[in-house]
Amino acid sequence: MNLSRRNFHRLTALSALTTATSGAALLGSSSAALAANTAYVFGYFKETPNQSGDSYALHLAVSPDGLNWRPLNQNNPVATPTAGTQGLRDPFILRKQDGTFVVLATDLKGRIFNLNNQYLHVWDSPDLRSFTGYRRIRMHGLNTHTWAPTAFWVASRNQYAIVYSANNGRDVLMANYTSDFRTVSANEVYFSPSFNVLDADIVADGSTYYMYYKNLDNGLLYGARSSTGAANSYTTYTSGLRQGNAIEAPLLIKNNTGSGWRLWGDSFSPVNNDYYAWSSSNVGGNSWTALNQRDYTPPLNAKHGSIVGITAAEYDGLVARWGLPAWVRLKSYNFPDYYVRHASNLARIDPYPFDPHQDQLWRLVPGLADAAAVSFESVNFPGQFLRHSNYAIRLDPNDNTAAFRADATFTRVAGLADGTWSSFRSYNFPDRYLRHANYVLRIDPLSAGSSASDRQDATFRVS
Missing domain, CATH: 2.80.10.50 (Trefoil (Acidic Fibroblast Growth Factor, subunit A))
Known part of the structure; x- marks a missing residue:
């Protein structure tokens, strides 16, 4: 199996909320969700080459521009699992329809990847300043892993989809649907092309769903799209992308301002650079420009995380609650x-x-x-x-x-x-x-x- 799984997510910034078109992802109706997003929060776990800095718990960093990040809480955890393996990888943060947040994560501690696990860790949070309702949810009864969750709202079903990496004889993406992140529908195969795949990130923009994933057979990242977001409805529309020696866990995020997009990828090896990034003015095209590493600074030791757009008030609240680092690089x-x-x-x-x-x-x-x-x-x-x-x-x-x-x-x-x-x-x-x-x-x-x-x-x- 490939190394660390990570999935990034984001919240598209909208100046106002309107009734969603069929299949579009909504941001929610709370005052927090109605406010314009002006900053970003990043959730992740940590690894270093000799494992001395490993931390299989939820960490947070903030950024006004979504490029240069400062860890919160001195880069110490803000939430740690207490059940299952008592460790997490690949934390994913989603702003729900009511404007609050849910955190999903792989139930896996350390770097041993042959341990199959049917569960995901879950927390609720009103503002990412506190985390409550910790639980694990069982996604399937198969003898396979449950890695790298992503989630998004499906208006046509009035439910959220949870998509994750699994294996049913080959590496595929599976999905369950939920209204409350406590009970889920039966698992189904969500994306199973003619090659092995891993690490989906799915973003709804207008009436189009964009899914970026890793092709395990050639090690490159690709983008696919669908007009419905339904299982097995995606068509790949980009050529393969990679920076560095290896890459996985793509993240697609729309900028808070303007119409631009960014695509991130994790090197997945703690002995290499943690992240690489691209930018594009047209998510529906096939033109991504690699960003110079001069233009961005990932959080220290961050691996396989998720990004969410936040308001100025939420940014200030996170800094007040957790504090910015007392050190610099x-x-x-x-x-x-x-x-x-x-x-x-x-x-x-x-x-x-x-x-x-x-x-x-x-x-x-x-x-x-x-x-x-x-x-x-x-x-x-x-x-x-x-x-x-x-x-x-x-x-x-x-x-x-x-x-x-x-x-x-x-x-x-x-x-x-x-x-x-x-x-x-x-x-x-x-x-x-x-x-x-x-x-x-x-x-x-x-x-x-x-x-x-x-x-x-x-x-x-x-x-």
Whole structure:
């Protein structure tokens, strides 16, 4: 079986709700659902290469733009299963017709995938600030897995469809229907083409249902569509997509603003980049443009999750309830899958993921020599700071000398390569900037006349 299952979902932003056309997905009728979505929340579980950062529980992150994410609750769980395997993968968040939320997840803990399970985990939530009514629902009586749930409203049935990955002799998508996410109809095969499939994400836009899935036979992602959303009614209309060495768990999401769409895919291996993304102005076409990793930053260690559009009030409520992280990461501008980390007391950039993952976490504190500037304190080695020594950047304990405080202080300015990013000028050598060279950090003289590559080396996203 393939590795981790993940399914992303989203809520299409509508300026007002009208009566749905036949088969269209509605957002609901509560005041929260009626308000325009201006931000996004991301639910996921976590894995790292050596398993030290694994967490098979529900985590949340938020983003105003749906591209750059900040974990909530210090990237600790907000809900953990207490039955079945007592772990989850592939959490899926759906806003129901009444504007509240339901969370579905695979009942599976860890990385052993030959354990068949007939159940899904389920929680109810009015606002994703609390989770109640925890239960498991039995989807079938077959000797097969129940992976990567997605759900959507089917107006013609006045019910929700729950679609998930299973096996009936080959890998197919199955579906059950429900009104309350407590009792479900008998399972049925939902999508079974001439090849093995996995990980559907289904979005209704107007009267058309779009389903993106993984073709297991060739490892690519495809889009299919249907005018009814009924079982076995989909026709594939796109060519195959992949970024990186491998990909699965496609997510299709309509932007909160404008008519654009994004498609996400999970690398499914915790030793590779977690996510890749595409954009398109026409979901019904066959034209997806790969986004530069410079344009997006997934939540730290996030795997196989789901995205939902939320209102400004809901965003503020989530931040108030769970809190934004007390640490930041520094992402390289010209190597956007690389992050600043310490290793053997030296500072460098390395491609993420890596372990210990905490080596890339920094407390951005008032400058030790000038409170108007900044200093970088290590999260996993508190009291140790990035400082320059003979122009090389090291992680050293603060000895509280004036020289150390000056060496560890940097003035944050607009990015030399991109003003929406950041650059950091040395406090005591103000013609020199923090930059990477051969992946190692140092301070070097830079100016407006410096080469484009030098300016890029000195530009970072604080996320």
